[in-house]
Amino acid sequence: MLRHVSLQLTCLLLPLAAAQAQQAPPAKAPSSAAKGQATLSGTLKDAANGEALVGATVSIPALGLGTGANEYGFYSLSVPAGTYAVQFSFIGYETQTVTLTLTQSQTRAVRLAAQGVQVGEVIVRGQRPDQNVKSTEMSVNRLDMKQIKLMPALLGEVDVVRAIQLLPGISTVGEGASGFNVRGGGVDQNLILLDEAPVYNASHLFGLFSTFSPDAVKDLKLLKGGIPAQYGGRLSSVLDVRLKEGNTERLGVSGGIGLISSRLAVEGPLVKDKASFIVAGRRSYGDLFLKAIPDQKDNQAYFYDLSAKVNYTLGEKDRLYLSGYFGQDVFAFGQDFKNDLGNSTGTLRWNHVFSPKLFANVTALVSRYGYGLGIPEGRNAFNWKSDIQTYQLKADFNYYYSPGSTFNAGASATYFRFAPGQVTPTSETSALQPLKLDEQQAAEYAVYADHEITLSPRLSGQYGLRLSVFDYLGSGTTYDYEGITGQKLTPVNAREFGSGQLIKRYVNPEPRASLRYVLNEQSSLKASYNRMVQNLHLISNTTASSPLDVWQPSTTNIKPEHADQVAVGYFRNFREDAYEASVEVFGKTMDNQIDYINGANTLLNRNLESELLYGQGRAYGAEFYVKKNNGPLTGWVSYTLSRSERKIDGINQGDWYVSKFDKTHYLSVVGIYELSRRWSVSGTFNYSTGISTTFPDSRYVYQGLVVPNVTGDVRNNYRVPAYHRLDLSATLQGKRNAERRWQGSWVFSVYNAYGRRNPYSIYFRQNEDQPTQTEAVRLSIFGSVLPSAAYNFTF
Template sequence: MTLKYFFKNGLGAILLLLTIFTKSYSQEKVTLSGYVKDARNGEDMIGVSIFINDLKIGVQTNVYGFYSITAPTGKYKVSVSYIGYKTQILSLDFDKNKNVDIELKEDERVLDEIVVSTKREDDNVKTTEMSVNKVEMKTIKKMPALLGEVDVIRSIQFLPGVSSVGEGSSGFNVRGGAIDQNLVLLDEAPVYNASHLFGFFSVFNPDIVKDVKLIKGGIPAAYGGRVSSILDVRMKEGNSKKAEFSGGLGTIFSRFAYERPFAKEKGSFVVALRRSYIDILAKPFLNADLKGSRFYFYDFTAKANYKINDKNTVYLSGYFGRDVFGADFGFNWGNSTSTFRWNHVFNNKLFLNTTVFYSNYDYSLDSDLKKENNQDSFSWQSNIVNYSIKPDFNWYANNKNTISFGGQIIYYSFNPGQATAVSGGESRSIGLPNKYAVESALYIGNEQKVSEKVTLNYGLRYSNYSYLGTGSATILKETDVQTGERKEIVNTVSYGKGETIQNYGNFEPRFAINIGLNNTSSIKIGYNRLAQYIHLLSNTVASSPLDVWTPSSNNIKPQLSDQIAVGYFKNLSDNMYETSVEVYYKTLENQIDYIRNADLLLNPSVEADLLFGKGRAYGAEFFAKKNKGKLNGWVSYTLARTERKIDGLNNNNWFASRIDKLHNLSVVGIFDLNKKWSFGTTFSYSSGTPASFPTNKFTWQGIALPQNYTDERNTYRIPASHRLDISATKKNKHALFKKGESEWVFSVYNVYNRKNPFSVYVRQNEDNPAVTEAVKYSVFASILPSVTYNFKF
């Protein structure tokens, strides 16, 4: 599908039809539209409620801060409200179509209280959104953090349905999904590895993050490409009112951010930089053999926007980060993304956002010996690159129908691995050819207010995927898949540049309904089908930066998931408390596993080492949250199962997935004592993850060799994990030179010194090789205190 065809015959026809309809409809009523911004810094505000009290109709601003509301001619009072901000009541004459931009001021009465919601007060009950969690950055910054460093990824793991395989692991798991089944977006560009330092910290600089939204189910038709969840992270636009400098000095790294307006406040920008200095602090204490050790990370994030006129605004943002780790060897990995967005208002009812992005994740391994001895060395590099264009339309047809439609094209380039080995001064290149693919999609969705008590959100997405040459297709012999053995290659077919090797297409319907029981409670039902065309190959306990991404091919089919969820939502005490109970059931198709001793790196026949099957995940999530007041936070509990059935493994029976956790309990509490002091605490408990251990052993030449005689997988569990963290924040009157504001953050991670197991493995006893022993490995096995100084002026 070419760009010309995409626009001319797809979206172009829809746009023409809707524009004509809009003009004809606008003759009957008038429309109020515009942007809502924060009066303090000019940032666009997401999810602000615009409500006409007399008519009992309302809308919310979209993710770009735009709103549109239509009403019969007349004079009305319009309420503009958002948690933590003063509600504005505007008296407006709806005599003609108008553009009205609105600025909201923070409510001084609640500035010292934490608000743990980025949505309007009754969203929990009124909207069709379910299986969705939003966390305010103000809340994340007051939660206790590892070594005092605020982290988005660690914070969302306290939400229901979200977990990880253990402390120190990279990525996160949502409702039984693997980490590659989460689409992580930074200003709409995908981030393939969202972790620094092997999962200890995330790539998101808290000083530049504006909005965090996790979608676990009922995923809108505008999103696609992953079968588990969407983590949508939006960056600040930059202060358009005044110059501002902020940052922090911490135990592990320091960060700095600068933002200011330009072009007479028609534009603004923000830049942020972080750099860890563990390597610098540790260098004096390292022995001579480790003086050349490298272990640090850095990232640079920037964004600018410019308002051309009332109908056109452009944005440019980018992220560039890297991790370096090594002593006698070296790991090196990093993400680079850049996003260009164009917001265009066609008229009062039709809004367009066009996104063009570039994303590159590269990773490498090398021996440090090559810097001293050219006779013996090894280096290996790999990466995945994306280019994409994505137009998204919002059409505010009337007060009962808000239609979204658009599409996307993504071009993939995979470098599975290029290596150079030098032995005795002789160099040899080892590598795999690049792989290419194109994924395209069209979608349309509608949020429809059927009645005062019933709201629907339904849509359809069609995705098409082509695996392309230049390249070759491996033809595998049809064998008895129940053996779990490596498949035999019978032929290899070559394809020229741009030739289609394999093509897949999938319809992905989405549906959600909200049935209001009364003003404070509702029942919601959601269903979505999702397709995923790229895969992460990893047969380790936890994902590593060197795991290989690969596209769907003639041998690897796209992953598919179907999920249905039902929930009961109840608000209490004038929306101060939100409660919900959700149950879900999800099926997964074409799940990947591996033969025993599979070779995943630099293996030209890696597809022969793969096994395929299906999965299922089901559970119940309980959530209670206090939104306002001096003491607030939430409690979440998840009861869940995640299982797989892979042909050739576990005697072809269902078995618990490596990420299965039966119980997951999280408690978050934040207390504002006064304007100077606030305190935070988090507690988490989770069941141990499954593990496979030998059932017997045999001895050969005095060495014990363990064996799993029954071939059963994940029949044991490692011990449960639990941890308590606390923090205290002291606000100061000023920052540097008696200007601005600052604060000290004191935190203690793992208060009662719990040695939580990351994994349990079997090894030979060092003193007696004929004896095998089980060993518990913990990443954080002690109390970790820290202090951080944050400032802004």
């Protein structure tokens, strides 16, 4: 199968590479200067540690031209030959202004120092953070790790995913829920990438913490709309997380000690100015506390993860990156029950500069998510295993044709292997029978091209097309299904397919486009359209996804999901960019959305498709965002007004109903205040409409028990009470001493400061005192104040 994938990729890449080679000038390209043009290219890095500065800018104010660095810090800017003052800048860093005579193409590597540091003899100037107004991007959010580390944390554990849930358009169904929801989509409709490798379950402890160690993350970007053509495979969003590359200047150690976990990261040079590394690990120690309790000493509950990355500079034009992640959650209740789940990823990347204008990145990656559970001992002892594996080979090209015109193109080939479930009895007396669902295979091929162009000083845009081909492969048995919609169907017309045999192919074009019109120096209007296709589906009939949910490929009966989204926004900065604000309105339609018949069995079901229902989805709303960028007080306020609905044959009489993750109102307030050079305080407040749920409208008696019951095909006919929570935090920095490398800080935080018992769910049961009555019970994950303290350090 891998050979099949590689041959397909070769066929896709050869025409692309040939076309790019014809466009690109030779590597030494002084021919551009002969036409009165010169290209300045190179890399932008952090002066302190050598990390690439993603999104840093290079500009020539005299010409009104500029460009940004890509994901690897590479930039390219072509200008008429001459002498210019060139500015290199990035938010949070001192701007360098240098005078360069550009008579022919030249390469220049630039290192920027953090604000407050003078570098050599260059002129230091401030930077205006107006990218939100001037760039074509919209529906994109970035968060700085320094800022995230100052925000209140649950039990002292800094968390990337919790931080992005404070941004407009992003929500969750509550504590203890894995994943997040974006603009009315499900958790499976978010593509989460860690150094380009997909992560299928980005959470620890059933959603309380994310898999991303804060010491290892360099950059994160969330795209909710106007998604470039290079991304595909999900309907709602892309969370692109990049790991640090390792300090190229000196050995460094950082970490933290908290109430439930501790972490440690080590980074440094391997070969001076050529290679560096970083290794970051984290482990919780709940199991150690359990061992100290006599009644709990045989129980286990902990997680751990490990991130590592090495990069090596082969020469001026070539660089290799090797990174990996491994994380696991382990739970056990003596010999009664055990459960483990985890992710592992590996990424190998090669950067090559073909010419000052042509940059390429080739990636090979692997990703796996799996879980297991069972009963270790006893009459019914068993083991249950399931996983999904992904192998991908891809290539991306950036061609900087001119300052106002950049072409991006690429191709990828991906192979998927699904093991839905296997149960093996481990006791001779077990009443369980061995059961193994058929493994499934699939391959996906994609090519894309897009073009960023500046049409005038006010008008710019980006347009592109992605073409995806998804093959559902054997071996396996497929069925057609007959019966009444809304009830379990009967499989008919069984057909057998051999290993690697094509069962079903889906071909989908995915156009993308976005426009930006600058009204003045402080404001702009933006609009975007994108069509997304999703061929992998998370089968889950619970409100919050769980580790036991099943990933399923598109088959003969499960069709690919499609989404068309349109967004329009107004962006404005105030007071010399000290404040930024935006209003975005979006609308999204979806088809082939999956729901379930009442009482559907989604676990270890050979005929799972017989219990699925399909239909349409729609989401629409408005997002408001105001952010203060500098001064003693920084932070933001975001508010989302939205609606998410589904229309499924066999549910709610075929009428529209709200989805299980619909939230009409979602408000977040974030504030960070620097009291002094050592003390800072912060707070976050959340308010949201309660999630929708289905309440019983009748009951029946079975063997003396009163059982709540739902009649008809209603769905999500009630809401739980509204959710709101206040978190507080204070950070004390250690005394600064330039001669001492050790730097420490204490973080004190209070989660759920006023002890709100937010409902995770509401269920119904028989009243113990009055058995003839049914009572509603509120289940809360955290119903009290949770104080914590953590110590962080670097040296």
